[in-house]
Amino acid sequence: MQELGMAEQGSIRVSRKDDNVVVIEKDLATEEMLLSMGPQHPSTHGVLKLECMTDGEVVTSAEPYLGYLHRCFEKHCEVVDYPGIVPYTDRMDYLAGMNNEWAYCIAVEKLLDIEIPRRVEFIRVMVSELNRIASHLVAIGTYGIDLGAFTPFLFCFRDREHILNLLEWASGARMLYNYIWIGGVAFDIPADFNKRVKEFVDYFRPKVVELYKLLTENEIFVKRTKGIGIMPADVAINYAWSGPMLRGSGVQWDLRRNDPYSVYPELDFNIPVPDGKFSDIGDCLSRHLVRALEMEESLNIIEQCISKMPGSDGFNPRSSVPKRVRPKAGEVYARAENPRGELGFYIQSDGKSTRPLRCKARSSCFVNLSAMKDLSKGQLIPDLVAIIGSIDIVLGEVDR
Amino acid sequence: MAETEEGKELSPSLQQSASAYAVIREQFADAVSDFDANETMPFFEVIETEKWPDIALFMRDHPRLKFNYMACLSGVDYPAEGKLGIVCNLESLGAFGHRIAVKVKCPRDGGSIPTAAYVWHTANWHEREAYDMFGMQFAGHPDPRRILCPEDWEGFPLRKDYKVQESYHGIKVPY
Numbered sequence: 412m413q414e415l416g417m418a419e420q421g422s423i424r425v426s427r428k429d430d431n432v433v434v435i436e437k438d439l440a441t442e443e444m445l446l447s448m449g450p451q452h453p454s455t456h457g458v459l460k461l462e463c464m465t466d467g468e469v470v471t472s473a474e475p476y477l478g479y480l481h482r483c484f485e486k487h488c489e490v491v492d493y494p495g496i497v498p499y500t501d502r503m504d505y506l507a508g509m510n511n512e513w514a515y516c517i518a519v520e521k522l523l524d525i526e527i528p529r530r531v532e533f534i535r536v537m538v539s540e541l542n543r544i545a546s547h548l549v550a551i552g553t554y555g556i557d558l559g560a561f562t563p564f565l566f567c568f569r570d571r572e573h574i575l576n577l578l579e580w581a582s583g584a585r586m587l588y589n590y591i592w593i594g595g596v597a598f599d600i601p602a603d604f605n606k607r608v609k610e611f612v613d614y615f616r617p618k619v620v621e622l623y624k625l626l627t628e629n630e631i632f633v634k635r636t637k638g639i640g641i642m643p644a645d646v647a648i649n650y651a652w653s654g655p656m657l658r659g660s661g662v663q664w665d666l667r668r669n670d671p672y673s674v675y676p677e678l679d680f681n682i683p684v685p686d687g688k689f690s691d692i693g694d695c696l697s698r699h700l701v702r703a704l705e706m707e708e709s710l711n712i713i714e715q716c717i718s719k720m721p722g723s724d725g726f727n728p729r730s731s732v733p734k735r736v737r738p739k740a741g742e743v744y745a746r747a748e749n750p751r752g753e754l755g756f757y758i759q760s761d762g763k764s765t766r767p768l769r770c771k772a773r774s775s776c777f778v779n780l781s782a783m784k785d786l787s788k789g790q791l792i793p794d795l796v797a798i799i800g801s802i803d804i805v806l807g808e809v810d811r
Numbered sequence: 812m813a814e815t816e817e818g819k820e821l822s823p824s825l826q827q828s829a830s831a832y833a834v835i836r837e838q839f840a841d842a843v844s845d846f847d848a849n850e851t852m853p854f855f856e857v858i859e860t861e862k863w864p865d866i867a868l869f870m871r872d873h874p875r876l877k878f879n880y881m882a883c884l885s886g887v888d889y890p891a892e893g894k895l896g897i898v899c900n901l902e903s904l905g906a907f908g909h910r911i912a913v914k915v916k917c918p919r920d921g922g923s924i925p926t927a928a929y930v931w932h933t934a935n936w937h938e939r940e941a942y943d944m945f946g947m948q949f950a951g952h953p954d955p956r957r958i959l960c961p962e963d964w965e966g967f968p969l970r971k972d973y974k975v976q977e978s979y980h981g982i983k984v985p986y
Contacts, residue, residue: 478959485944486968521851648879648904651933664904743851744883744900744912757885757898769969773883773900781936810959 457806473787484811488770493736501587504808509542512591518745518756522738533720540709545574546750550803557800563626594731636696640798650782654752659698666748695801751775827909854912867930880904881931886941923948944969
């Protein structure tokens with residue numbers, strides 16, 4: 412446009428060449444329009460506001476505004492003792508409470524330097540992987556809704572309900588568990604729990620395949636997601652993406668394997684990464700695909716947990732739970748692989764108090780969302796919805 | 812600050828961090844402090860704050876370091892020292908796998924730390940959050956605004972001497 416020497420004058424687009432003004436378009440407004448998406452917009456999965464500058468259907472820039480669900484997690488941590496923070500962590504990423512609690516407990520246990528009973532470790536892995544499937548089911552189901560497919564959502568929520576029932580049976584709560592404690596778990600799993608979990612695994616395996624047919628291989632769904640919002644691997648690393656987002660860009664990175672914790676080194680599972688045949692590496696479809704494939708891997712892990720878990724004879728789930736948590740002075744940064752990526756806790760202890768001096772949560776959604784501005788440049792508005800959905804944000808964790 | 816004890820066997824991951832630190836020390840000498848080899852979070856401190864962007868870029872691009880992944884950046888208040896600071900947890904993802912934490916401090920009143928947002932994109936929002944909660948400036952930051960609190964919020968909530976404001980737009984704040 413610049414080379415031709417075109418300029419805009421009000422609503423008339425003109426072309427200037429050698430001082431001759433030629434009108435080429437009339438009454439065509441080409442100014443940018445500010446479009447505010449959210450904070451009450453169904454595709455933003457909560458209370459996120461995106462301020463988009465649009466040029467027709469094209470988004471020239473999208474600026475995210477956060478904080479609508481800010482509940483001062485880090486400020487609360489200053490006045491609550493170490494075990495008291497566990498229920499708060501549930502409320503961060505409320506779709507994966509078990510994983511959040513676990514990441515926090517790993518951090519405090521590192522500071523305390525305590526040994527965890529083996530059965531506790533297997534229970535933790537099992538409930539967390541169950542929770543991971545439940546979380547991915549919500550991610551996949553709502554992603555379908557974002558792109559106009561309503562049925563998979565109902566299928567996903569039907570199956571998620573089975574997991575929530577199982578976790579409710581173990582912990583007493585459906586979503587906000589307070590089940591994993593520092594040094595142990597609140598209760599031993601009920602008798603026959605493993606049997607029921609096995610039943611669920613057998614029930615759920617065909618359902619995953621069904622979900623592939625219904626959503627992942629759906630022509631319309633593929634058209635809406637393939638090649639949209641491509642993130643190259645090196646940029647993804649520079650943005651510190653993690654979890655399915657980073658793996659969607661083709662980086663085989665999983666904290667369960669690359670920075671192993673708990674009993675994961677003993678368990679056999681794959682880290683699914685898109686190969687570029689079905690999707691373009693780094694696009695929305697790749698990220699969706701990684702989540703779908705991960706559910707099957709989680710099922711494998713759960714099955715191994717059932718067979719490897721030590722018996723409950725003489726087992727006390729609270730045997731290593733300290734009466735009073737007062738870690739030695741020092742700092743720790745510990746993380747765990749959450750359904751949405753790396754959840755890390757930076758904790759600073761002064762060695763005297765039963766409360767942390769500073770507790771910072773490194774939220775995976777917060778970091779993943781920070782790439783939104785670059786990711787949305789030049790996209791169409793409907794594709795913007797596909798991109799936000801593929802990031803799979805939970806605003807409770809973004810704003811904390 | 813705990814020094815590495817002579818003759819004490821370091822764990823493999825600590826050895827990796829220590830050798831990475833040695834490369835940084837060789838380049839920047841007295842601009843960085845000694846290495847604190849603790850098991851939970853090995854770190855060093857940047858003493859000459861204005862050199863932080865150079866150190867950051869060096870750490871990211873040096874062929875033996877390749878700290879390409881900033882896992883976390885946390886703001887911290889040190890009221891006893893009269894300072895505010897940040898703690899950056901860095902990692903070499905996919906290249907070497909070593910990890911190290913870096914601390915950068917600035918004076919509590921009107922202090923500023925040079926931004927690292929041009930080295931790691933992810934630092935952009937983390938630094939905005941640190942500014943939002945602690946009030947240190949990040950010199951050269953591309954977008955220096957609050958992120959979680961409203962723009963017109965008074966004070967910086969995570970400072971140890973923070974007093975919450977009485978009312979916000981006519982709404983009573985303390986509960």
